[in-house]
Amino acid sequence: MALARGDKQQALASGERAVRNDPLGPQATALLGIARSFADDPEDAEDAFRVSAQRGWRDRLTQIYWYDAAMQANDIERAALRADALLRANPNLEGAAKLLAPLEATPEGRLALARRLAEAPAWSQVYFHAGQAPDATRLENRAQVALAAVKQDNVLKCDRMGRFARELLLNGMRRDAENLWRASCGTTGAAPARGMLADGNFELLAKSTEQAPFGWxxxxxxxxxxxxxxxxxxxxxxxxxxxxxxxxxxxxxxxxxxxxxxxxxxxxxxxxxxxxxxxxxxxxxxxxxxxxxxxxxxxxxxxxxxxxxxxxxxxxxxxxxxxxxxxxxxxxxx
Incomplete structure (x- = not known):
């Protein structure tokens, strides 16, 4: 690949050839945009990406470009929209955590993400999953995104958000888990008042953690x-x-x-x-x-x-x- 070799001229030629071979394809135009950006031609790169954006929302390079442009312009809502489009097409996108980190780092970004996630896109299942040995800061930010999402008029249900609340609890985030559980699942199985133990007589231990997560x-x-x-x-x-x-x-x-x-x-x-x-x-x-x-x-x-x-x-x-x-x-x- 010319880009990998650092050959700017060859990369530009490859991009132009891709457009000639597939003039209506968003991927070809996006490849030309990358080549122009690599060749230090930001204006022509933007023109190419504007064309590719008009021809489809599923092209990864196009969405990444406009996501980055929105972040640089501090257009948080548009950045969240681009991230949503990217992840709807690629729910298990490698590097998604790094991509979303700048949005998760601010209250405005977390709220913008919450608005997109309130529609319960497929990538919400991946997003609201702690995984093994999760990063503590990332998990705390996503807990706030989750709480903001369930407060929207949304289709997120207790089964999905309840699972995430249980994962927060397993990672020691009891207060966040309690707030999310109450917001998405109501008072059934909710945590006790502050300064009290849950299930002191072990009655709930006989039930599944899905019904009673705030216990032993x-x-x-x-x-x-x-x-x-x-x-x-x-x-x-x-x-x-x-x-x-x-x-x-x-x-x-x-x-x-x-x-x-x-x-x-x-x-x-x-x-x-x-x-x-x-x-x-x-x-x-x-x-x-x-x-x-x-x-x-x-x-x-x-x-x-x-x-x-x-x-x-x-x-x-x-x-x-x-x-x-x-x-x-x-x-x-x-």
Missing amino acids: RKFASGDLAVDLVEIAPNAHAVRARSTASVTRLILSQAVDVPPGHWRVRARGSVPAGRLVISLDCDGRARRPSRINGDAAAAGQVLEAEACERAVLGVWLRPGRDEVTLDEMTIEPAE
Whole structure:
């Protein structure tokens, strides 16, 4: 390819030849536009891209050119329109995240994207999906786009936005997840009031996360069993047993607690010292190094910092005895 070799004259000749061979094709005209831009001829490049834009919205090079032009002119609405056209034709476009990042970085850009996404184009399924190890800033921006989108008169439904809310929750973004869930799915399965645990008696743990996302996550492995058991009609408990030689995470929950000291209690058949509680700020539960109190007795006291991604973890220390949890509570420590 002449462009790849840096041969400006050959690239221009190739573009002109493409137009002669297919004078009505938007791809040929776009190729000429790229060649003219590469040859430092911005005015003729713009003329070529104006022609290609009139001949179809599905040409990738044309939409990228006009998207970039709109961004340089700070025409945010038009940039979002071009991005929408590009992604409607290519929902899984490689590099889409980099393309959309400038729009996502500003309130105006996020609102413009929300207006396009409110129509539920096919690319919204890809956009509202956190994926593996997502970039934290990108996810925070997309959470704001999602909330703005569901506030429009739109066709986005709870099944799609509810899934994204659950993904936000799994990434420790409880407050964003709660706001999005309430806006798109209503109060059914919504999070509890601030400073409270969801599903303290484990009733919702028996349901799918699609119905009740704001609750506990169970963790199990080859040397750790964590089961939900029915102890009475419509009453459940969590039963855990471990053969591990180290302390293991058995439950976690994204929480929203104000800064201060909080007392967590575990009720049930719990031997002294077997359970420890953690409270972390980055969306991941980590084994606590300092323990203040016993959750199975008077309660373990935790210090909460001001953070947006708090997660509470319940850990099981090594021991042969089985542990049964009937209820978990949290309250301000006096």
